[in-house]
Structure formats: structure tokens, C-alpha cells
Amino acid sequence: MSVHDDLYPAWLTEHLANYSFNWENSVSTSFPELLDSITLHDSYWHHTISPGDNSIVLVIELDAIWNKSFCYQQTNWPYLIIRINRVINSFNDFTQDDFRGTIGDTESLQVNISRFNEWLEFAKVYDLLPVDLYEHFPIRKSMHRTEISTVYGGVLSITHEASIQTLLYTADGQSLKINIKNRSVE
Numbered sequence: 001m002s003v004h005d006d007l008y009p010a011w012l013t014e015h016l017a018n019y020s021f022n023w024e025n026s027v028s029t030s031f032p033e034l035l036d037s038i039t040l041h042d043s044y045w046h047h048t049i050s051p052g053d054n055s056i057v058l059v060i061e062l063d064a065i066w067n068k069s070f071c072y073q074q075t076n077w078p079y080l081i082i083r084i085n086r087v088i089n090s091f092n093d094f095t096q097d098d099f100r101g102t103i104g105d106t107e108s109l110q111v112n113i114s115r116f117n118e119w120l121e122f123a124k125v126y127d128l129l130p131v132d133l134y135e136h137f138p139i140r141k142s143m144h145r146t147e148i149s150t151v152y153g154g155v156l157s158i159t160h161e162a163s164i165q166t167l168l169y170t171a172d173g174q175s176l177k178i179n180i181k182n183r184s185v186e
Contacts, residue, residue, distance in 0.1 A: 007046065011173030012079060016059070019051050021081055026165035027178040031108030031146045034082075034166065037180045038067045043080075045101040045148065048092075048156070056090060056158060058082040058148075060103070062168075070179060076171035084146070086161035094154035101150040108146040111159065116143065 008016065015021050040060060047059040062080040064071040071078050094101070123129045142162040149155045168176040 009171060009173060012059070012169075016047060016049065019049065019057075021057070021083075021167055023083060023165055023167075025175065026083065026167050027180060028163055028165055029180050030162045031106075031144055031164060032110075033180055034164070035106060035108065038062070038070050038080075040103045040106045040148065041066055043077075043103045045103050045150065045156075046079075054085075054087055056084045056087050056160075058084070072176060074170060078171060078176060079169045081167040081169070083165040084158055084160045085163060085165065087158055088143070089159040090157065092154070092156045094150070095152045101152065101154055104149050104151040106146070106148045108144045110162070111143040111145055113141065113143065 041063065042065070043063040044061040045058065046061055049057040049059075051057065058081070060080045060082065061077045062071060064074045064077045120129075143159060144162050145157065145159045147155060147157045166178055168178050170176060
């Protein structure tokens with residue numbers, strides 16, 4: 001994995017290189033619930049990791065101006081780490097200006113499961129997806145399609161199980177409590 005030492009603080013570089021985030025201390029939520037508490041607008045989307053366990057991890061430097069209370073009035077923008085579990089599909093399209101993508105908009109919509117299952121049956125018949133996908137990915141009751149777009153026109157679209165895990169760190173690497181919809185969890 002390549003990380004840019006000048007882009008990340010040393011503590012974050014180590015976590016990225018070793019994939020050593022402490023997910024046991026994370027807060028489980030969903031994107032719609034998270035987006036009810038914060039906005040990702042103007043935040044910096046730094047990095048996307050696919051650790052090989054059918055998840056995607058996003059590293060976002062959260063705009064502390066738009067999210068003052070969530071960020072505890074931090075003057076240095078904190079890092080929001082989001083683990084999206086049980087990813088069934090992802091697509092990205094970025095411009096050359098998206099190296100340190102400034103997020104423009106984020107939305108997460110619930111997928112119509114009955115239509116999705118119809119599509120999945122079609123995909124089975126025509127061998128559009130790997131066979132083991134059907135065995136290892138039983139479709140749950142709730143899936144979302146989350147799209148993050150940058151101000152430069154780039155987009156990341158992910159179809160995933162609704163549950164996500166979140167961690168919040170100060171710019172110096174200290175863990176912060178995450179407050180989502182009147183619930184506070186360390």
C-alpha cells in the first residue's frame with residue numbers, strides 16, 4: 001500500500017499501512033443516520049482502503065466548520081474513519097483534480113430488496129457475478145446505495161449492507177466520542 005507521508009499525520013499513516021484501526025471501539029450506525037448528524041460537504045476525502053474482507057474503509061478529514069458540535073469545536077479538522085461492511089458492488093469515476101477530493105455531496109438510499117433479488121436471480125442465470133458471491137453474501141433485509149461526489153465531478157458509488165462502523169480521531173490521533181442522534185458512544 002502506498003501512503004503519502006506529507007498528506008497524513010504519522011499515527012494515521014501507521015493505521016493505514018497496517019490496517020490497525022480499533023474497530024472494537026467504533027460506533028455502528030447507518031449512512032442515513034450519520035448524515036442526519038453531520039454533513040460531509042467540504043470535507044476532504046483522503047483515502048479508500050479495501051482490506052480484503054469485503055469491506056471498504058474511507059478516510060475523511062471532516063470539515064470542523066460545518067460540523068462544529070460533532071467535532072467538539074476542534075480548530076484542526078478531525079479524521080472520520082468509516083468502515084462500510086458487506087460491500088456487494090462499488091464504482092468510482094474521478095477526475096485528475098480529485099487527488100485530495102473535496103466532497104460536494106453525499107447521499108445514501110435504501111435499495112429495494114425485492115427488485116435487487118430479482119436482479120440477482122437474473123445475474124445468476126447469465127453468469128454475471130462470481131458463483132461464490134451467492135453463497136457468501138446472503139442478502140439481508142436492508143441494503144443501501146451510498147454515493148459520495150466531489151466538487152470536481154468525481155463519484156464513488158457503493159452498494160452495501162446498511163450497517164457501517166465509524167471512528168473519529170483528532171488531528172493528533174486521539175480518539176473522540178461520536179455523537180449520533182442523541183446517543184453518545186466512545
